[in-house]
Amino acid sequence: MDGEIAWEGNAQPQPIRKRVKRSRTLEARKSFKKHWQLYLVVLPPLLFFLIFKYYPMANAVLAFKDYNVIKGIWGSPWVGFRNFKLFFDNPIFWDLIRNTILLSGYLLLAGFPIPILLALMLNEIRSGRFKRIVQLVTFAPYFISTVVMVSIIMLFLAPRLGFANVALNHLGFDSINFLGEPGMFRSIYVWSDIWQTAGYSAVIYLAALAGIDPTLYEAAKVDGASRFQKIVHVDLPGILPTIVVILILNVGNVMAIGFEKVYLLQNPLNQSTSEIIATYVYSIGLLNANYSFATAVGLFNSVINLVLLLLVNGIAKRLTNSSIW
Amino acid sequence: MQAQAATKRTAIRESAGDRLFMAVVYTILTIVLIAVLYPLIYILSSSISSPAAVTSGRVFLWPVDISFKGFETLFNTPAILTGYGNSIFYTAAGTLISVALTVMIAYPLSRKTFFGRNAIMMIVTFTMIFSGGLIPTYMVVKSLHLIDTRWALLIPNAIWVWQVIIARTFFQASIPDELAEAAEIDGCSDLRFMRSVVIPLSKPILAVLVLMYAVGQWNAYFDALIYLKSANLFPLQLVLRSIIIQNNSSGMMDAMKMVERQQLSELLKYSLIVVATLPVLIIYPFVQRYFVQGMLVGSVKG
Structure with missing residues (x-):
């Protein structure tokens, strides 16, 4: 049956398809003639993408080669999956995977709900001034650079003079070398991240909340709903599509957790929990100049991330009809 | 339209439960506000305190012995x-x-x-x-x-x-x-x-x-x-x-x-x-x- 339909479908629309094709070339020719200036305008940015984004993708064949400086990327001998095998067989492989997933999983679990809660609470406030101040202040840390953020963390958690330890000492406790404790690295990373971005991330939910149909609130009021019930039955369903889209993006990027902050927070003492794939690629590739191996590790990470993103997006599409593309 | 809806919403009498709920919301948001603001103020205050005050941990909220030595x-x-x-x-x-x-x-x-x-x-x-x-x-x-x-x-x-x-x-x-x-x-x-x-x-x-x-x-x-x-x-x-x-x-x-x-x-x-x-x-x-x-x-x- 299936074959029959396919055959029918194949046989019938052929002339139409031909016509479509011809009209497309016609359209293209017309567009080139009409917009030749725009094609010139688009050329430099397009070249940017080809050179700095697509050429590196081609360069990633390095992962399957044994890089030799003299022979260059394309002249170096092929080694198949040897670099990948070396990586998988290396005891550090599982450490890296574990550290990467635990860090971003923690960030997701703690960092995802908080902006939603913040937005829901801010949405309840009718006093314009207090609301504006809270929004303005919580948004501000977003503009602090990673270097400054890590500097602040280090100053606050410094073993001797840091604010946290001075306070601990005042309360009669011993000092803690926070950044030297492998067990504390993830919490420091995650909670400082929340401190920095929760206000920023809440903005998107606030906008979604502002877009909820006011008649729903009227109806809730007529039904005698309390504020809390209103949040559960009107606000949350209203922003669910937004929540799902942001969740997809976050889950999809679990393996793509940023290098910048982890690298700066890293020290020899906390390395057992702070070494993630991205920092490993940097140290093995750029510091040790082991290009092929580092490229293989990076490529492995990119592919996992791509698969994850497509998978999560597919699941979300099936479950809720909201997806990112 | 939206402003109208908003005033209407607040015009309704709040139940005791709702008032308690709002008290909790205000409290949490105030804590959040302080938690975000405090480190920023602390750093600003430290930066204009005297070197000795900073190293001896005497700065808590406001600058101590104001000096601009750091910036100089x-x-x-x-x-x-x-x-x-x-x-x-x-x-x-x-x-x-x-x-x-x-x-x-x-x-x-x-x-x-x-x-x-x-x-x-x-x-x-x-x-x-x-x-x-x-x-x-x-x-x-x-x-x-x-x-x-x-x-x-x-x-x-x-x-x-x-x-x-x-x-x-x-x-x-x-x-x-x-x-x-x-x-x-x-x-x-x-x-x-x-x-x-x-x-x-x-x-x-x-x-x-x-x-x-x-x-x-x-x-x-x-x-x-x-x-x-x-x-x-x-x-x-x-x-x-x-x-x-x-x-x-x-x-x-x-x-x-x-x-x-x-x-x-x-x-x-x-x-x-x-x-x-x-x-x-x-x-x-x-x-x-x-x-x-x-x-x-x-x-x-x-």
């Missing part, structure tokens, strides 16, 4: 001044290049009659979900002889896909096709239309692009870390990293007693944070709405 030292340190100058240059030049390139790709992609727009859009957005990785990109930059030049911070990350999406969405929504067609009939070329119609009509989105790129460039350190070797090219963020995070303040203070030097180096860290962050945080309240706009425009079609 900073402005007499060549490395800081060079870094500051470099950062201003990278921010100005980088923003200019980035905004220009972004508009150049976003506007054509917003025109329905521009053949190939979907293909180009695919090419652009695919780079958001997949990349060649650190080393392959480094090799490209290296083969173009950009390593250890100022260009390395201006070009390899000049266009952010997110900004292209935001700008394109804006152009689609605010430059009607009819307008472009009318201009065309009057014999106006695409370039002239871009210059004399699109750009003047797009000031809000240009503001968003300028601000986001400028803050991004001012705060960036990663590209400088991997592409630059000469200290005289370093942006402020990299100087900051070496002084605060790697604790290299030796070059900054010449002949001084050990104790004094230690105290000052502690104070300098606070002053440095303030100097590096204040320019952004001061303009931020005035431009916050542009950032919010940028986020929201993008999320419509993200």
Whole structure:
């Protein structure tokens, strides 16, 4: 049956398809003639993408080669999956995977709900001034650079003079070398991240909340709903599509957790929990100049991330009809 | 309409449960407010306290023995001044290049009659979900002889896909096709239309692009870390990293007693944070709405 339909479908629309094709070339020719200036305008940015984004993708064949400086990327001998095998067989492989997933999983679990809660609470406030101040202040840390953020963390958690330890000492406790404790690295990373971005991330939910149909609130009021019930039955369903889209993006990027902050927070003492794939690629590739191996590790990470993103997006599409593309 | 609905909502008598609920909400938000604000105030206060007060942990909220010694030292340190100058240059030049390139790709992609727009859009957005990785990109930059030049911070990350999406969405929504067609009939070329119609009509989105790129460039350190070797090219963020995070303040203070030097180096860290962050945080309240706009425009079609 299936074959029959396919055959029918194949046989019938052929002339139409031909016509479509011809009209497309016609359209293209017309567009080139009409917009030749725009094609010139688009050329430099397009070249940017080809050179700095697509050429590196081609360069990633390095992962399957044994890089030799003299022979260059394309002249170096092929080694198949040897670099990948070396990586998988290396005891550090599982450490890296574990550290990467635990860090971003923690960030997701703690960092995802908080902006939603913040937005829901801010949405309840009718006093314009207090609301504006809270929004303005919580948004501000977003503009602090990673270097400054890590500097602040280090100053606050410094073993001797840091604010946290001075306070601990005042309360009669011993000092803690926070950044030297492998067990504390993830919490420091995650909670400082929340401190920095929760206000920023809440903005998107606030906008979604502002877009909820006011008649729903009227109806809730007529039904005698309390504020809390209103949040559960009107606000949350209203922003669910937004929540799902942001969740997809976050889950999809679990393996793509940023290098910048982890690298700066890293020290020899906390390395057992702070070494993630991205920092490993940097140290093995750029510091040790082991290009092929580092490229293989990076490529492995990119592919996992791509698969994850497509998978999560597919699941979300099936479950809720909201997806990112 | 919305304001009306809001007043109506508050006009209704609140039940005891609701009032308790609101008390909890206000309490939590106040705690959040303090938790975010306190570290910022603490750093600002420390930066204008005396070196001795900072090292002995006497600063808790307000400055102790106000002194501007930290800032004085900073402005007499060549490395800081060079870094500051470099950062201003990278921010100005980088923003200019980035905004220009972004508009150049976003506007054509917003025109329905521009053949190939979907293909180009695919090419652009695919780079958001997949990349060649650190080393392959480094090799490209290296083969173009950009390593250890100022260009390395201006070009390899000049266009952010997110900004292209935001700008394109804006152009689609605010430059009607009819307008472009009318201009065309009057014999106006695409370039002239871009210059004399699109750009003047797009000031809000240009503001968003300028601000986001400028803050991004001012705060960036990663590209400088991997592409630059000469200290005289370093942006402020990299100087900051070496002084605060790697604790290299030796070059900054010449002949001084050990104790004094230690105290000052502690104070300098606070002053440095303030100097590096204040320019952004001061303009931020005035431009916050542009950032919010940028986020929201993008999320419509993200």
